[in-house]
Amino acid sequence: MFALTEFLILLILSLLIVQFLKLQWMRQKLPPGPTPLPIIGNLWHLGFVVKQESLLKLKDTYGNIFTMWMGQTPVVVLNGYEAAKEGLVTYSEETSGRAKSPLMTDLMGEKGIFVTSGHTWKQQKRFVMTTLRNLGVGKKDLENRVQVEAHKLLKLIASKQGSSFEPKIPIVHTVGNVICSFVFGDPFPQDDDSFNKLIKAVYLLLFVPFTFWGRLYDACPTVMSHMKGLYREVFESNAFIHNLVREKMQSHKERWRRGQENHDLIDFYLDQIAKSKDDPSSTFNEENLVQTAVDLLIGGIETVANTLCWGLCYLLKYPDVQEKIQNEIDAVMGRSQIITYEDRVKLPYTNAVLHETLRFSSVTGIATMRCCLKDMTLLGFPIAKGTFILPNKHSVLYDPDCWETPWKFNPGHFLDSEGNFVNNNAFIPYAIGRRACLGEPLAQTELFVFFANLLHAFKFQLPDGIKDVSLESIVGGTREPRPFEILAIPH
Secondary structure, X not given: OHHHHHHHXXXXXXXXXXXXXXXXXXXXXXXXXXXXXXXXXXXXXXXXOOOHHHHHHHHHHHOOEEEEEEOOEEEEEEEHHHHHHHHHHHOOOOOOEEOOOHHHHHHHOOOOOOOOOHHHHHHHHHHHHHHHHHOOOOOHHHHHHHHHHXXXXXXXXXXXXXXXXXOHHHHHHHHHHHHHHHHHOOOOOOOOHHHHHHHHHHHHHHHHHHOHHHHHHHHOHHHHOOOHHHHHHHHHHHHHHHHHHHHHHHHHHHHHHOXXXXXXXXXXXXXXXXXXXXXXOOOOOHHHHHHHHHHHHHHOOHHHHHHHHHHHHHHHHOHHHHHHHHHHHHHHHOOOOOOOHHHHHHOHHHHHHHHHHHHHHOOOXXXXXXXXXXXXXXXXXXXXXXXXXXXXXXHHHOOOOOOOOOOOOOHHHHEOOOOOEOOOOOOOOOOOHHHOOOOHHHHHHHHHHHHHHHHHHEEEEOOOOOOOOOOOEEEOOOEEEOOOOEEEEEO
């Protein structure tokens, strides 16, 4: 018995040593980085969670391009504007593949936009871009939808009558209804049970895969796939949101068969399925319809809502900024007008504060991993086809070579000496290159219309007895502020 135990221990140690030596040999073909351990790679360096702070420490040691190991998978990390630009713009075609993590693959399969690459991704992306334009993105039709939801939000906040409340809840419902109107055609009532479950499902699908448990699943997928009870809630949430879209799709089919005019994404997609049924290269089918809709719902709610919540945090933290915004709005717009997206040109300081909020909050953090589709040389290092690339977008938004005071909230980053709005090439709060964010025009419109009209209608302050607001974040797939309460005083 003891001989068998000793043999098993020796065997395990031998396998670990062989694996360790194999990793050291593989490291020689990649950019430098910390020494990986068998099984867990460099996850112990990161506390099993990929955080901006951990990556910045590694950047200080290894430079703007380094390799870290997620379990047994090497990932080349790009830091700073120049590295991100070369990797995602100069080599945009080569780095346009999606690196699929085991957990995200088990949740989403090989469908839709987010986790696909190649022909499927190109067809789905092109269709969504065209459909969003047909539905008014970039036109006045889009803003009309946003203004309707903005009016509801202002009315809801006014009903608080000066009582303190947590802003995340009404904001996330408002933002959620904007994307739901594009996908499903109609918004949900605020108290709709399915809508509330949808909001929770989106949150979990963006949070859990990027936590310790998500990284553990990705590091040991064979083992963890047999322990899905640990992930029951996220898999149930995933099933709920997919089933909700399927139910909406079935109800749309009846209307579509009657030949009614298309007025949402599902309508246009059903049309596309019919048009391309005889095309053998077509990827348009009901499963791709469902996953594409799910991708848009996941991508279109939390990021915008969290940005607006960060904006309110910064206004509470820096009341002089809020005062300058409201003085500008009052001087330019007067008290009765509704602020439109076009008005951003006349409100440079307000626009600058919103841009600085996007930069400083870095809501989408590190960005999602890419996969090299071809061999290439990046910043002098040979990168083989199939290598995973992680653009550290946070490091670009805080690059000291591009920003005067990167670690300080400073709207002056987007203003010239005369107070005119100016952009910055390193301002990339959304993805860039071939996999640029499809919803960026929609998000930009939502953010400005909601933010400016909130400041036009209310003065925000901390509740009595609360002296400060925390700028610490909760990190998952997005960075969100810790829960806080606020007072909205009619302005």
